[in-house]
Amino acid sequence: MSAILETYKTVTEAEVKTWFKAAPVAKFPENGGACVKIDDKQIAVFNFTAEGKWYASQNVCPHKMEMVLSRGMIGEDCGTPKIACPLHKKTFSLKTGEDLNGEDYAIAVYPVKVKDGFVYIGIS
Amino acid sequence: MFASYYKVKQTSLYMKTILVIGNGMVGYKFCEKLVAKAGNDAFNVIVFGEEPRPAYDRVHLSEYFADQDAERLSMAPRSWYQEYNIQLITNERVTDVHRDSKTITTITDKEYTYDFLVLATGSSPFVPPIPGVEKKGVFVYRTIEDLDATMAYAEEIKARKANGKAAILGGGLLGLEAGKAILDMNLSASVVEFAPRLMPRQLDNDASKVLQGKLEDIGIEILLNKATKQVLGDEYITGMDFGNNDVLEVDMLLVSAGIRPRDELAKTCGLEVGTRGGVVVNNFMKTSDESIFAIGECALLNQMIYGLVAPGYDMAAVAVDQILGEVETAMPKHIDMSTKLKLSGIDVASFGDALNETKKSETIVYENKFQGIYKKINVSKDGKSLLGGILVGDASDYNMLHQIFLNGMAIPENPEDLILGARGGEEASFGSVLDLPDTAVVCSCEAVTKGGICCKVEEGVTTVKEMAAANKATTGCGGCKPMVTDLINETLKSQGITVKETVCEHFDYSRQELYDLIKLKQIKSYEDLLATYGKGKLGCEVCKPVAASLFASIYNDTANEHNVIQDSNDKFLANIQRNGTYSVVPRVAGGEITPTQLIQIGEIAKKYDLYTKITGGQRIDMFGAQLHELPLIWKELIDYGFESGHAYGKSLRTVKSCVGSTWCRYGMDESVSFAIEMENRYKGIRSPHKFKGGVSGCIRECAEARCKDFGVIAVEGGWNLYVCGNGGANPRHAELLAEKIDNETVLKYTDRFIMYYIKTAGPLVRTAAWLDKIEGGIAHVKDVVVNDSLGICEMLEKDMAKLIDSYKCEWKQAIENIDGQNNRFTHFINSEETDNNIEFVSLRDQKMPKLWA
Ligand code: SRM
Ligand SMILES: Cc1cc2nc3c(=O)[nH]c(=O)nc-3n(C[C@H](O)[C@H](O)[C@H](O)COP(=O)(O)OP(=O)(O)OC[C@H]3O[C@@H](n4cnc5c(N)ncnc54)[C@H](O)[C@@H]3O)c2cc1C
Ligand code: SF4
Ligand code: FES
Numbered sequence: 004m005s006a007i008l009e010t011y012k013t014v015t016e017a018e019v020k021t022w023f024k025a026a027p028v029a030k031f032p033e034n035g036g037a038c039v040k041i042d043d044k045q046i047a048v049f050n051f052t053a054e055g056k057w058y059a060s061q062n063v064c065p066h067k068m069e070m071v072l073s074r075g076m077i078g079e080d081c082g083t084p085k086i087a088c089p090l091h092k093k094t095f096s097l098k099t100g101e102d103l104n105g106e107d108y109a110i111a112v113y114p115v116k117v118k119d120g121f122v123y124i125g126i127s
Numbered sequence: 128m129f130a131s132y133y134k135v136k137q138t139s140l141y142m143k144t145i146l147v148i149g150n151g152m153v154g155y156k157f158c159e160k161l162v163a164k165a166g167n168d169a170f171n172v173i174v175f176g177e178e179p180r181p182a183y184d185r186v187h188l189s190e191y192f193a194d195q196d197a198e199r200l201s202m203a204p205r206s207w208y209q210e211y212n213i214q215l216i217t218n219e220r221v222t223d224v225h226r227d228s229k230t231i232t233t234i235t236d237k238e239y240t241y242d243f244l245v246l247a248t249g250s251s252p253f254v255p256p257i258p259g260v261e262k263k264g265v266f267v268y269r270t271i272e273d274l275d276a277t278m279a280y281a282e283e284i285k286a287r288k289a290n291g292k293a294a295i296l297g298g299g300l301l302g303l304e305a306g307k308a309i310l311d312m313n314l315s316a317s318v319v320e321f322a323p324r325l326m327p328r329q330l331d332n333d334a335s336k337v338l339q340g341k342l343e344d345i346g347i348e349i350l351l352n353k354a355t356k357q358v359l360g361d362e363y364i365t366g367m368d369f370g371n372n373d374v375l376e377v378d379m380l381l382v383s384a385g386i387r388p389r390d391e392l393a394k395t396c397g398l399e400v401g402t403r404g405g406v407v408v409n410n411f412m413k414t415s416d417e418s419i420f421a422i423g424e425c426a427l428l429n430q431m432i433y434g435l436v437a438p439g440y441d442m443a444a445v446a447v448d449q450i451l452g453e454v455e456t457a458m459p460k461h462i463d464m465s466t467k468l469k470l471s472g473i474d475v476a477s478f479g480d481a482l483n484e485t486k487k488s489e490t491i492v493y494e495n496k497f498q499g500i501y502k503k504i505n506v507s508k509d510g511k512s513l514l515g516g517i518l519v520g521d522a523s524d525y526n527m528l529h530q531i532f533l534n535g536m537a538i539p540e541n542p543e544d545l546i547l548g549a550r551g552g553e554e555a556s557f558g559s560v561l562d563l564p565d566t567a568v569v570c571s572c573e574a575v576t577k578g579g580i581c582c583k584v585e586e587g588v589t590t591v592k593e594m595a596a597a598n599k600a601t602t603g604c605g606g607c608k609p610m611v612t613d614l615i616n617e618t619l620k621s622q623g624i625t626v627k628e629t630v631c632e633h634f635d636y637s638r639q640e641l642y643d644l645i646k647l648k649q650i651k652s653y654e655d656l657l658a659t660y661g662k663g664k665l666g667c668e669v670c671k672p673v674a675a676s677l678f679a680s681i682y683n684d685t686a687n688e689h690n691v692i693q694d695s696n697d698k699f700l701a702n703i704q705r706n707g708t709y710s711v712v713p714r715v716a717g718g719e720i721t722p723t724q725l726i727q728i729g730e731i732a733k734k735y736d737l738y739t740k741i742t743g744g745q746r747i748d749m750f751g752a753q754l755h756e757l758p759l760i761w762k763e764l765i766d767y768g769f770e771s772g773h774a775y776g777k778s779l780r781t782v783k784s785c786v787g788s789t790w791c792r793y794g795m796d797e798s799v800s801f802a803i804e805m806e807n808r809y810k811g812i813r814s815p816h817k818f819k820g821g822v823s824g825c826i827r828e829c830a831e832a833r834c835k836d837f838g839v840i841a842v843e844g845g846w847n848l849y850v851c852g853n854g855g856a857n858p859r860h861a862e863l864l865a866e867k868i869d870n871e872t873v874l875k876y877t878d879r880f881i882m883y884y885i886k887t888a889g890p891l892v893r894t895a896a897w898l899d900k901i902e903g904g905i906a907h908v909k910d911v912v913v914n915d916s917l918g919i920c921e922m923l924e925k926d927m928a929k930l931i932d933s934y935k936c937e938w939k940q941a942i943e944n945i946d947g948q949n950n951r952f953t954h955f956i957n958s959e960e961t962d963n964n965i966e967f968v969s970l971r972d973q974k975m976p977k978l979w980a
Contacts, residue, residue: 007964026957035691037956045955045962053654053664063964066198067979069707070954070964074695074754078667081632087668089695089703094668107204 007068010044011061011111012127013100019114019125028120036086038062038073039124046113046124047073049097051084057115058097059124064088065108072110142171143242145450146231148221148392150176152185153423153439154247155202158213160447167212173239174213177220178270181205186436186604189469191274192308195979200271224396226416243418243450246393246406247443250386250424250432255296259358265380268305277381281312284378290315293379294367296355298325300468302383306347307470309381317348317375319367324351329466329477330517333494337501337519341473344499350375388425388432401427410457412446420446428458436603437571438462444574463571465529467522467606474522479515479532480505488514493546495520502546504528506538513538513545526610527560534567560613561621569610572603580611584618591615630890631669633661638673638815638890646681653678653692672697673890676777679813680885683930685937686776687944690951696775699951700938701757704750706965706976709757711737711749712774713764714810717784717802717822718745727767735760738973744781744819746772751974753961758945758952761938770810771938777891778813779820782806783831787824787841794824796841801870802830805839808874809881811934815888815897818881819853833861836894837877842866846873850880850908851898859895862905865913875924879912882923
């Protein structure tokens with residue numbers, strides 16, 4: 004079951020080799036998430052309109068390996084942007100990927116940039 | 128997972144090496160305490176574990192039966208070890224220790240050198256040498272692999288025969304836990320104990336009898352005084368033979384007959400071991416070799432093996448201090464062995480000198496055979512201190528009694544008050560938790576004292592979750608949670624802080640206050656609400672749905688209108704299922720459905736290959752729809768005239784009906800017609816939690832109306848109206864609000880009642896729980912709703928009328944407004960493809976999601 008998790012590894016801004024052109028900004032819901040397909044991978048992209056920030060993470064929830072995180076609810080936990088999984092509400096930091104309820108799950112996170120009205124995801 | 132986050136390990140020539148053998152609970156705790164005190168870079172630490180995975184919480188092993196979620200039990204993920212520069216080598220048994228060269232070798236012939244060696248090898252289950260125990264179907268209960276094997280075999284038995292039977296050898300703490308686990312696997316369970324009583328080390332005969340009754344009540348057979356002569360069967364176990372033609376037929380046996388310390392390494396390298404096993408250690412946890420420590424269940428301290436985690440954790444702390452040169456630290460003289468059984472619904476605890484083995488005490492016993500309660504305390508001969516005790520059937524006072532015992536606190540003049548309560552007055556017999564001395568250890572797993580907890584509250588901690596983050600209290604066995612909660616609340620109270628029920632960290636208001644603010648200031652969006660009354664810019668998954676629900680309750684806005692602040696199910700107007708697919712539930716008011724409608728639902732379910740089932744709410748659920756199929760399916764349903772059933776919302780679900788006077792020979796009134804009318808009246812209305820109704824045609828109550836938030840029952844002369852009932856986790860019967868009233872009055876009172884609930888209840892509080900919190904209870908609600916004591920009935924009715932009048936089917940609305948550019952019902956934003964991660968398997972001519980690993 005962890006085979007699928009192995010395919011998602013956090014990429015830092017410095018490690019980006021390619022910026023994947025995902026979709027126009029207008030296609031993303033405001034203050035919500037959407038799922039982007041990059042080859043065989045599913046990446047959840049979150050539009051924090053209120054703050055003008057964007058985050059991306061694996062779409063698969065490490066708890067039960069379902070492709071659902073993009074359908075979760077975004078929010079903040081003492082200043083940390085987070086995503087709550089729609090299945091069991093486990094919450095993850097979109098900055099570091101760590102589980103904010105102190106459990107041993109973590110998600111991979113990716114850099115996002117917006118240029119000329121398009122959203123790009125940084126992959127290595 | 129985060130390769131880039133790990134620091135590169137730097138080993139310096141001067142750094143000393145600690146090898147830890149055994150990565151169980153105590154071995155892990157040693158590592159945690161070591162890095163907490165000495166940081167990551169003080170030692171080169173290598174841990175060897177024989178099991179395939181990093182240390183996990185063995186104490187809660189039984190929970191694995193329920194969800195097979197090994198990760199949830201994990202003490203820390205692999206990344207934790209890496210983060211702290213600890214090299215963790217799992218699946219690798221250490222086979223030899225060479226004390227001369229200070230090296231060890233492992234099963235794969237790798238060699239490592241140490242400066243300090245820590246043996247944390249734990250223990251293994253003791254399997255008595257009964258002829259035949261090697262047969263297939265005999266298991267032990269210690270590791271996740273043991274549980275996997277046991278469960279797999281149980282499945283085989285169930286596939287083979289209808290009423291499989293398992294026995295548990297040993298009626299101690301663990302055996303009883305295993306018994307319950309077996310029962311939960313749907314096998315019958317018999318506990319076989321050699322001694323004349325259960326939990327012989329903790330309980331006396333009378334307590335054991337009461338416990339036996341409780342266990343028999345939940346279906347566990349108890350066989351005492353049984354010595355097993357042999358295990359019967361050819362290749363597989365078929366029974367147990369107790370001699371004298373006394374045979375118990377069983378398909379499986381779980382052995383839980385005690386533990387044996389794993390001292391094999393210590394023996395072969397010549398360390399001193401006890402005659403009955405165990406690595407001999409002194410108070411500093413040192414073995415007979417200065418540079419070798421032994422901690423946890425492999426260590427023989429004071430000629431005892433302490434088979435509990437708390438002493439093991441203390442040992443880990445002592446070993447850490449010793450290695451760091453704090454040579455004064457030693458194990459305490461007295462080691463507490465008090466225990467509480469973790470079987471839900473069965474309270475058993477014992478503490479201190481429970482069996483009066485020291486003969487230093489007088490005993491006070493209270494027994495109530497009717498309720499199955501047995502309480503015993505042992506009080507010092509001078510009547511001044513509590514030395515031990517046993518609680519069966521009601522262990523709610525365990526934490527407090529245990530603390531009184533541990534801290535030698537003064538006890539009441541009449542010691543019996545401790546178990547009987549002070550009679551005559553209202554006062555509790557043992558004051559407040561705040562009376563505990565500051566040094567009282569409240570969380571024994573993490574050794575957190577009362578002082579440690581209260582000082583965190585003074586620093587601003589206000590919840591158990593924050594406390595766990597601040598000092599790890601409650602994160603071990605969890606037994607101290609009630610007491611930690613009490614301490615937090617009492618300390619806050621003593622500071623004059625009333626514990627206010629605010630929605631979350633983003634709002635300093637309760638739900639009711641927000642309701643009034645939104646209504647008064649006509650706030651229409653979440654952003655406005657957060658900007659005007661909240662904190663921060665983003666909010667969270669707690670306050671957003673609360674706001675969405677309030678907008679719905681005040682303006683009847685549907686979930687389409689605020690879809691990004693809705694709970695996930697509301698956002699997609701469907702309940703998410705186990706594999707990320709959704710269910711589809713059209714409204715079938717009152718459960719009445721025409722043959723044509725049945726066929727229409729059938730056609731659609733067939734076309735989209737959906738699993739169908741009749742729900743507990745008298746309607747039909749279609750499962751397994753993928754996100755992009757939802758609008759397609761709903762379009763077809765709506766074209767046939769169906770509407771959303773709001774099965775996903777905190778809103779009216781169903782109003783169940785019985786067939787009533789329409790067909791039934793006992794029916795006193797038309798319950799179906801009335802149920803349909805009520806369901807259509809309240810459909811779509813959002814509330815603090817879901818709410819349900821029922822209408823029965825006579826007091827035989829076939830619609831189970833009294834298990835509902837509102838229930839109506841036809842009687843001679845009208846309807847009786849009941850409110851605030853529910854089934855579910857804590858079943859509650861609804862209470863009578865008004866008797867013998869006509870249809871119109873039923874609707875009037877129900878309108879007022881629901882609206883009063885919507886305005887005043889906390890988030891996710893159902894009507895029964897809401898009623899519990901109302902001072903005056905049902906009498907107060909009656910006063911408000913029937914007698915208009917607050918003078919608000921006119922407003923309640925008007926607000927309700929507005930909601931009823933502005934109903935729209937939100938699925939219809941969603942489909943009419945699908946925005947090709949911004950369609951929430953697609954899996955990918957940049958591709959037409961669907962989620963290829965979803966897998967179905969077949970089940971009785973239908974399909975279901977593949978099981979979770
Ligand atoms: C489908 C159904 C089971 C079935 O196959 O029969 C069901 C399924 C769910 N129930 Fe239920 N309940 C269903 C009837 C019931 C009933 C029976 C009834 O309504 O008469 C009860 C007990 C009565 C009651 O509510 O008082 C019931 C008590 C619960 C509870 C416990 C509520 C409580 O107050 O303790 C929950 C949990 C919750 O709501 O927090 C729950 C939650 C759920 C959830 C929503 C769990 C979840 O979050 O996924 C399930 C999802 C439904 C779905 O995907 O469509 N379900 N659930 C029934 C749907 C009825 C319907 O037509 O809408
Ligand atoms: C079902 C169950 C319920 C329990 N309930 C409670 C309870 O309610 N309260 C309580 O206080 N205690 C309870 N316990 C006991 C508690 O789990 C133990 O006290 C605790 O786990 C002991 O920790 P340990 O690290 O000493 O041993 P263990 O957790 O057994 O760890 C020892 C580890 O060392 C490994 N090992 C052994 N030899 C070698 C070697 N040569 N090389 C490499 N690795 C090796 C083993 O494989 C094992 O993983 C329960 C135990 C069980 C099984
Ligand atoms: S409750 Fe009364 S009317 Fe309804 S089915 Fe039962 S007996 Fe008939
Ligand atoms: S699957 Fe995401 S929290 Fe359970």
